[in-house]
Amino acid sequence: MLNKGSTRHISISPEFSPEKDSRSFDWTILRRLLGYLAGHGRALVLMYTLAIIAVGCTVAIPLLLQIGIDRFIVPGDLGGLVRLLALLAALLVLLYWSNRYQGILMMKIGYGLLSSLRKDLVTRLQYLPFRFYDTHQAGQIMSRVTNDIQVLEELLRAGLDTVVVDVLTLAGLIAAMVILDVRLSLVLVVTLPLFCTLVFGLQGQLIERGRRIQHTLSIVNAFLNESISGIKVIRAFAREEENIGNFGRINQEYYQEARTFYPLNALFWQSVVTLGLAGTALVLLGGGILLHREAISLGVIAAFLVYINRFFQPLQKISNMLNQMSRAMASAERIFALMDEPREVSHEEPSRDFSPSRPMRGEVSFHQVWFAYGGEDYVVQDISFTARPGETLAVVGATGAGKSTIMNLLCRFYDPLRGEVLVDNHDLKTLPQQWFRSRIALVMQDAGIFSGSIAENVRFGAPRASEEEILQVFREMGVQEMIQSLPEGIHTPAGERGNNLSIGQRQIVAFARALIRDPTVLILDEAGAYLDIKTEQLVHGALERLRRGRTTFVIAHRLATIRGADRILVMHQGKIVEEGTHQELAARNGRYAWLLRHQR
């Protein structure tokens, strides 16, 4: 990006733009999340078939226990007991395998879902307009791709299957208990409403607090991100202590949110466990009384004890999942909010006489262009000029005059608020972005180097370029010796953001990347600012040759570097105040002459 947003890194403060407020539990979010399961149909059917087998086993095993006690143990039929135990063992094996494969399938489906979600999110990030990045912090955006997806992963661990399998298990257990003994089943009449009150009473609070935790965590991340990328400035200005203090405040906020969440969570869990134990005690009490009156068998009581014990397991899992669900809802909502951010508008209907297969001539015109980054605070006003194919146009002016903004509009990083930018007489808005951007190349002051080797960075401009072609570009620039003298030549790793290279070397790589693209329009925004005089002369000599046949825009503060331009546009406070060749402007005693005088 051509703007000077990087200065934001030094102003680290705990003041972060608030994220959009979340809504409570939302079926549309859940439905959208479930939409990601499409394509896993067969695996889902298999998973739920296995789940039904497991539920069948879970419900049948206590029944075998009841039969074993009442029919074989009490009457002393050992042979019958052995046959029953064989059946029990078979059911246990079936239960084990069905649970195991169901779990494997669940993880396969779940991680497939997360992977698609992450991919969609990153895809969307590639196409969001620059205005989005102007108003959102990188750390908070990263938080969506990492933390929020991780919360969804936790939900999967809590059990994607729970919704169906545990609900089925509960239904099976209730049916079995009622069939076995309606009177003992009344224990459920006491415990179930208590349980439901608990779930619905605390859940709302858990949802709200879970959401706040996620939000504060994203703030922690945003802060960390700025602290790491701005570490040099922090050290240079000895702001470590203040930075630590600021982080302390944010961290404390996160801690406070977490502190209120987890006791509530623990209270919820403890209550669930206590209710389970109370249920067991009630079965013992009721069963004991009935047994005393000889109105129930020992086997039925034993089976009931197993059922009531099992009964609270799926209930616990469901409640756990509801807890996870509260945080996951907030995360899914934030993920989808990002996905729903409008894409950078690709293009309006191209005009009829436009054919995508035709080459670009390279004529660029601005016609009464006005632009503001926000509101009506116009940073360029009524800009009009034309660069003819092959012409080199320099844009000069004081800091903040609007030079880079012109380049932003030219690359269509932003659209003008009034007026139009024309390329080969077509409004830029109507040109397919791929067609247009594949024919331009840009070199900025911040070279924009990615981790990977030098060669890989150069190939960013022409993915199919051979090693020889890359070397040839460096040769044409006259810097092949410098590149070859690096530890691994063009295969030297550039490091994250090009940290392994000097700033000048990064710019050389950025030049090579632009030139190998063989662009029709070349944009150099303060591109040689960090080169030493000798290297700058070498690179500029090469550019002089390479500029031929391309429309070139040059922004440079050092006016000596743009003397060879065909025409110079002089900007002042967002307007073009002069236009002409170096000689014409120098003789005019206007703004350019003033700038010249003040650079000497």
Ligand SMILES: Nc1ncnc2c1ncn2[C@@H]1O[C@H](COP(=O)(O)OP(=O)(O)OP(=O)(O)O)[C@@H](O)[C@H]1O
């Ligand atoms: N992304 C942005 N969001 C909001 N305002 C911006 C943004 N980028 C630039 N500006 C503002 O627009 C105005 C023009 O900035 P621009 O970067 O075009 O100036 P410039 O002439 O290129 O300056 P320099 O010589 O310092 O690079 C400045 O006042 C600047 O603060």
